[in-house]
Amino acid sequence: MKTIKQHFKQWSSRVFLGWIFICFLSMQTMQGQAILDSQNRVDVTLDDGTIIVLYGKAKTRDQTFSSEYLYLPVNLHLSKRPDGTPEFLFLKYTTEERADAGGAQGALMHFLMEWGLSDKQLKEAETKLKQKITKLNENPRSKYRRVRNPVILGAADVKVEDGNSFRIISSVLTDEGMAQVVASGNASPLPGSKIAVAAKLDKTAAQLLAATFEKNRSITDVSLELSFKYDVLFPAVDGKIVIDWKKIEKSFESFSSRYTHNDRDTKSGSDDRYTYNEVDSIYKSAIESKAVIFEIDKNTTDDETADKIVENFMNVFTEALTDRDATSPPTPPSDEEAAARPNTRYGSRYVYNQTKAETRFQRQREVYNLKYRVAIPKHFPLTGNLGSWYDGVRDNPKCISSVNLNDKFFQHRDINLILDLKAEDMFGTEVNYVTVNVRKRRNQGNDFQDQVTIDRDYLKEKGVRAALTYARGEDKNPDVFEYKMQWSLSGGYVYPEDPEWIVGDWEGVPLAAPVLPRTVELEGDIDELKDSDIVRVTAAIRYYKFGKEVETNVPLTVSKQTPLVAETFFTDKDTQGYAYRLIFTHKREGKLALPWETKINDNYIYASIPEAFQDNESEVFKEAKEAGKEILDSVKDKVLDKFKDVLKVD
Known part of the structure; x- marks a missing residue:
């Protein structure tokens, strides 16, 4: 079992190289991405209550404020079909037979969501931005005095962490005994890109979820959290950062006498989970022991800027030592976390990454100059609750309904094919199209066979989901079908050349790219x-x-x-x-x-x-x-x- 002393030693390597990345990051390495100016931030509230965080584009040649603004992810909502129908389905089903006689009861839920401002919201936001800038400039010392005719260019460039950027927060859907969930996996960094969630619920889960939907509750049991990263450029300051790795090791000895961390998950210590407060305690200990020293001349630098640099070094620390843990049950945010991230509804947990930490260790003492503007990564959570979305579809029969599966109509079944979002991003660059063949062997009569081809035009018109309808007929084994997919690649190649048949699942077949x-x-x-x-x-x-x-x-x-x-x-x-x-x-x-x-x-x-x-x-x-x-x-x-x-x- 690894001690925290060993964790601290490994953390030093990660922090060292993480801080090099931030301090020496140049605009050349960020071509194609707009860097945000940390000082040029304006928040506006729309008439519908939507709060929008706007950052001005950072200028590389001077520190004056730009008049071009970008908004952080906001307005998580249900996607809509071209006819305006929300892409939400809650279908309760039952059969005439009891469960012990082969009957079934439960529900299916499937919805598509996206984030981003509508054209109307964007226009209103720009009007309110101009009004706020005008109000701020009534003060002759306003730092926005050079902002003229401000405009909103669109959404900011954000990043998502693979496997840790999207989670479903629900006591029902996260209970594998009551529900089976299929989700897109990651948040989308682009506004308007759809994120899919599908769930099959047993009868208990269906009733619990329906109760939170239909009994006029203040909130339903299902919330969604998307996690983004974005880079903000801080002003240059007169100062430096000194990191003494030997002192970090010595300071731990006094720290460990006051605090003991249990190795909760593994004997090797490579998968330890830490709360935000635990990570924050380690960081503060390093500063208190002067293992990390901030030498900033406050005669030339205002207190607010200096404090932000010290505060945001915490982001570098967490990035260096851990990965965000999207699998742990959500907890209320700590006071420190709520202060650091006001939009946080659920507290973060972190997984210690031994491989990354050990790889980064290079030196024991470093001095870094802060006389250049530095880009610092920040996290931004975006959350939504199905309760408010359900209110807009509760009376829509296309979205909410109940069926008896003994009806003849329901002897037909849909085979749902859902394109992975990572695969969607490859269309037009690495991939031309993907063809999916489906077959269903019948006990009597001809086998069912069909296929669908998904290309860029299909994605624009119908989205990431394709459905093939299968008629049960006299088939006595309706629960097994097979599919195979083949990708057409740029340059005229296909992969694989001879694809194999795979057994599918009625809840949905994820089409994941081979790369x-x-x-x-x-x-x-x-x-x-x-x-x-x-x-x-x-x-x-x-x-x-x-x-x-x-x-x-x-x-x-x-x-x-x-x-x-x-x-x-x-x-x-x-x-x-x-x-x-x-x-x-x-x-x-x-x-x-x-x-x-x-x-x-x-x-x-x-x-x-x-x-x-x-x-x-x-x-x-x-x-x-x-x-x-x-x-x-x-x-x-x-x-x-x-x-x-x-x-x-x-």
Whole structure:
């Protein structure tokens, strides 16, 4: 069982590199994304009660306020079909037979939701923004005095954390004994993109949920929480941050005598779960012991800015040590969490990530200059409750109904195919379309067979859900059908070439793409590279994509003064990593290539220069130089075959 002392030591590595990322983040690495100005924030309230948080676009050449604003995710609501019908279904069903005779009772619930302002809301918000700016500028010292004719460009660029950005909060739906739930999995970072939730309820769950829907309760049992991240640019300050890793280790000894954390989940300590207060206590202890020192000249920096930098370093800490835990039961937010995140309805929990923490450890003491504007990530939760949505559909027979499954009409069944949101994002870039074939073997008569093809036009017109209707007929086994899918890829390829039949589920078939996006970051010490006469370092990455070995290069050019670069590519979802090697371009010696290595569930590469490079006659240097000469000849070589056992590839 790992002690918190060990956790602290591992945390130091994560914080160090996390803070490097924030302090040296340049606008070049954020091309295509609008960075928000932390000081240029305006909140407006619409007539319908919707509160909108607006941030001005940050300027890169000066610290004056922009007149162009973007809004944070807001207005979570049910999606609507083109005819205006809300995409919500609550269908209670029963049969004539009792349960012990093969009968069934329960309900199906399926709905699509999205976030974002309507055109009407956006227009009203812009009017209220102009009114508020005018009011603020009545003060001659207003910091908004250079804002003229403010406009709202749309939604801010936000990010979602894979697997931790969307959760359903419900005592009924989270009880596997009463309900089976199928959900899209992640929140969408784009306004107007649909998020799907489907549930099959037994008779007890159906009655409980119906009671909260239909008895004029103030709130129903089902709430939805979407979690987003966004980057805000803080002003430059006269100061620095000093991190002394040796003091962090010593300060823990006094901290551990006052606080003991139980290893609740695993003997290895790699899956410990922490509350917000526990994480906050560790952070405050590091500051109190002067393991982390903020030296900010308040003669040149206002107190509010200085306090925000100290406060938001907490975000860096949590990002460095943990992942947000979307699986734990929700709890009320602590006083500290409510103060830090006013919109929080449910307290956050965090999972200690041992792999990421151990990978980040590099140095023991660092000093960072804060004389440049820094972008800091912040979390933003968006919640909604089905109670208010149900009120708008309770009298709509297209949305709320009850059926007797013995009726002849209900001898037909729908096979629902739901496209995964990650797969939806690939259409038009990696994927042309996906074709799904469905078959149902009958005891008598001809087998049922049908197919559907989903492409960009289908998504625009009908969304991520497709349905095929199956007639039961005289079939005595109506509960089993099969499907197979084949993806048409850019370049005219299909994958897989010979797909296999898979047994489906009536509640819904998720169509997940065979590849997933992976963003790899390459970081290097610009001064260290310069001192070693290195003008560029490239991470050559080999990975499997649609079953084939491909290569992507991530270059870091010293002259651009950008210490961290990132590249996104798609890898087969059944592999857990990739192979890479660093290629250094030396001013005089040319290319120096290191041996191939593997990364498992880790998307961070640090460009560490081997100590042996200081001696041009060393064997390591000679081998790297020889390998550098053979780079072009080795492009077609198969690299991943020798790592198949590590990457867990069949």
